[in-house]
Amino acid sequence: MIVLLLGAAFGAGLWCWWTGTRPATPALTAALTPRQPPAPVAKPAADNRAGWSARAGRVVVPWLARSGLPGATTAAALRTMRVPVERHLAEKAAAALAGLVFPWLLAVLGSLVGIRVGWVLPSGAAVLLAAVLFFIPDHAVRQDSQRHRVEIRHALSAFLDLTVVGLSGGSGIEQSLRSAAGAGQGPAFAAFRRALREAELTGTAPWGPLARLGEQLGVTELPELAATVALAGNEGARIRASLASKAATLRGHLLSEAEAAASSATERMSIPVVGLFAAFLIFLGYPAVSLAIAGM
Incomplete structure (x- = not known):
């Protein structure tokens, strides 16, 4: 066991040295995007929403960033939830550190009351728990972003219906959207409202900010809405029917997803029942089986 721990420590140190001396290759889009000279601004203030976990793990954030973390899926989820990448990486590091410390804390408390478990069990439990807790923030932010996208899509359906009502009253497309x-x-x-306000302040068409908002949130229906609204200049008489059809289609998709989620929840609820039934059968059958084996 000592050899395994020493090998793991050596491998972790070698990996940190390699990622520190050879940072991850940037994406092609980031490399081709022209860089603007940085403006002389003041140092940003600390994120007030960051908890103790983010502050505790802030030291190792540069190392995690050089290793290519977070992944593409997690980065998209962070953009959707407007969570800074640095704060997320700090929370991952703090969670892993808590996983390393917690088993040893239990071992120390057990030794104070006379329960000695040695050092093998706490070491293995610490490594396993740290590995599990390191990926918990990724799973949590992906789940939150998925729920947020569903809320955005529900709101978008109502937004389209209200826009159709405005168009039916004789308002223009931009006034109906606002x-x-x-x-x-x-x-x-x-x-x-922020997207439409941005279009109003910059003097541009509203479908541009709406499309960028959809790309940022990961909601594909928003860029589709922006493309549909962009046709209003040439086919203004048909835009109302197009938006009404898109709202009905979106409601149908949301209803289908809700029914699928309800069916999945029903199937998951049957698992504990099956487990209890199997345990009850074992409870009833064990005496008979044990007596039959003893009499052979």
């Missing part, structure tokens, strides 16, 4: 965005509440409608 009225629909101002009629709702919540983070989704706030994002819609």
Whole structure:
């Protein structure tokens, strides 16, 4: 066991040295994007929303960033939730550190009350728990981003319906979009209002900011909406029917996904029942089986 721990420590040190001397290759899009000279700004203030875990793991963030973390899926989820990458990496490091410390803390407390487990069990448990907790923040942020996308899509369906109502009343497409965005509440409608406000301040068409918002949130229906709204200049008479059809299609997709989620939850609920039934059968059959084996 000592040899395994020493080998793991040596491998971790070698990996840290390799990632520190040879940073990850940047993506092709990032390499081809022209870089603007950095403006002389003040040092940003610390993230007030960061908890103790983010502050505790902030030291190892550069090492994790050089190793190519987070992955593409997690990075997209972080953009959706507007969570800084540095804070997420710090939370991962703090979670892994907690996993390393917790088994040893239990071993120390056990030794104080007379329970001695040695050092092999705490060492293995610490490595295993640290590995599990290191990936827990990734799973959590992906789950949160998925729920957030579902909320955005539900809000988008209502946003389209309100836009169709505005068009039916004789308003223009841009005025209908602003009225629909101002009629709702919540983070989704706030994002819609920010996109339309950006278009108003920059003097551009609203479908550009809406398309960028959809790419940032990972909601494909928003770029499709932007492409549909862009046709209003040439086919203004057909835009109302197109938006109404898109809203109905989106509602159908959301209803199908809700039914699939309900079916999946029902199947998961049957697993504990099957486990209890199997345990009950074992409880009933064990005496008979043990007596039969003893009498042979």
